[in-house]
Amino acid sequence: MKLSKIVIAHRGASGYLPEHTMESKAMAYAMNPDYIEQDLVLSKDNIPIVIHDIYLDDVTNVATIFPDKKRADNRYYVIDFTFDELQQLQVTERFDTKTQKQFYPKRFPKGKGNFKLHSLQQEIELIQGLNYSTNKNIGIYPEIKNPDFHHKNGKDIAKITLNILSDYGYKTKKDACIFQCFDEKELERIRKELKSDLFLVQLIEFDEQVKKLEHFATYADGIGPWYKQILADKVADKFTFTNLVLKAHQLGLKVHPYTFRADSLDEFSSFEQMMQVLFFEANIDGGFTDFPDKMVAFLNDN
Template sequence: MRQQPIAKVGLLVLATATALVACGGGDGPNYPTLSGERPLVIGHRGASGYLPDHTLEGYRKAIEMGADFIEPDLVATQDGVLIARHEPNITGTTDVSTRAEFASRKTRKVVDGVEEEGWFASDFTLAEIKTLRAIQPMADRDQSFNGKYQIPTLDEVLDLARSEGAKAGRTVGVYPETKHPTYHVNLGLKLEDRLLATLARYGYTTKASPVIVQSFEVSNLQYLRTKTQVRLVQLVDADDVKADGSMSLVAPYDKPYDFAVAGDARTFASLLTPAGLKEVKTYADGVGPWKPYLIPSRQVDANNDGKPDDLNGDGKIDDRDRVMMAPTSVVKDAHAAGLFVHAYTFRSEAKRLASDFKGDPKAEYQLFFDLGVDGVFSDFPDHAKAAREN
């Protein structure tokens, strides 16, 4: 999932959530999820609020913090190995820019219709990738672990989930995202077949397998559905959230890129209409929307001067200056279509929380849990787990 600014949710969710309660299982508490089971905590890129994204150390920490699933974003190396990186462009997540031996690899490539400059995983063999080290891509987070951790392969992530789950006495799932499938197909590095072959080696081929595969594109998920029964999730993006809380849909974040290539006029928002969700159900088991699609937030302009109010008086405008609005019908509509809803991305820093939450990330989680989300992608899985267990 891509990095987004973000804010969230209002207070009249409790009544809505009560109406969403599904038939639960067993003697435990009923949750307003599709199944009635407790919502999942998904370690977004590991425990990325604490350690660099997509490292074995970060995934291990997420598991120790109670994550039910860990999430590797997958890109392919030059020799066709699936590795865990947020994007094909590895400039911002590794120390490659400081490596003199790879200076000549700096180049420009077009990803989803946008030209980027940097170093790209597909220009490196796995052996070369293994000489690089991960860095924290968000400047406001702890940089002290930069340069310490290797870039893992998908196999290493799967092995870690299995071994750490055995130590913890529970099953830990893996939630891979196929990053920019069209881009990889154009390089002759189709991700899906490589992913399926790897999962098959681990015996992960059914809905009961501890794996969920996600993508922002559609045609590759449709292809996967013809090849496997593991759970699939349609991700839903946007460019930004407007001042009034509505979604901004600007290319390349306006629609699945395979829609853009095919000339399909539908947008990401189209996928979350009742009709769109019904179609998603034909090839996927769930949807993964950016949070504002579920509970939007808006800026305040009390003076009607066209400028957002600085609600906390700190001299800057960020999510702390937004207020939560009423929930949309997306969760209810998705559940009605038989789809679970896993929302992204939950971050605990005060500047990434709407004013309603008063700096308390658990308050945001609680609002979404009350709404009925079936899982949350969190950079801070310990906070998500604590909120769920509250």
């Protein structure tokens, strides 16, 4: 676990290339973040696939290649496909399945290029290989997606993922790996039942979870809130903050909010303002960004 303020490449360099592709990860690596993120969902044959959701339809051409493999809800599930079948799909910029329009219009054009899905093992070998050839130590930041869904389908994604991480040398807080999950019960199980000694981050989705920091501190080393959970009302044109960061720091928890997007600023007038306010006024410890180059440059300058 690295100190000082850290940059986490969110789904790779996803502001520039389709998320969670090897190309996106290689580009992110070249931008010199501290960590590169991997979201993980199991295939039918229990291989952790690097993809953001349990569904395939909004980032691949699965509906064209395997039209008969959708479930009753009209969704295509990663878990219904073997690794070999998943290799046949083309990955594209994220799009709305109803309108077919891409989510971020200024990003890599939808349907262009030749991008594929890959496994956690393949991505670790890319990052470790680059660490070897460049003499750096860029870390990995895996997240297991929807462990409850996996359990209901008879799969233990936590155990499978931890075993792979261990095989590649990621075992303790000293190793360049941070493990994250939204599911509180599962993350607590990872620490207490599966006895992982990795640096664990409890992701926070709902506002009521903010009240549970003391409990999170009994098994996690950090929290990953939505950045808006850190912001309070603006007073005289200045941003004010909730007590989330302060309270987390008092409990010894690091704070890594999501997601810093230069093309989706909302309440901020510029990406620089967003980073300035959250890193140096709210005092966060790191951030997930689709634009790792911009965050690295900002932190180097400040």
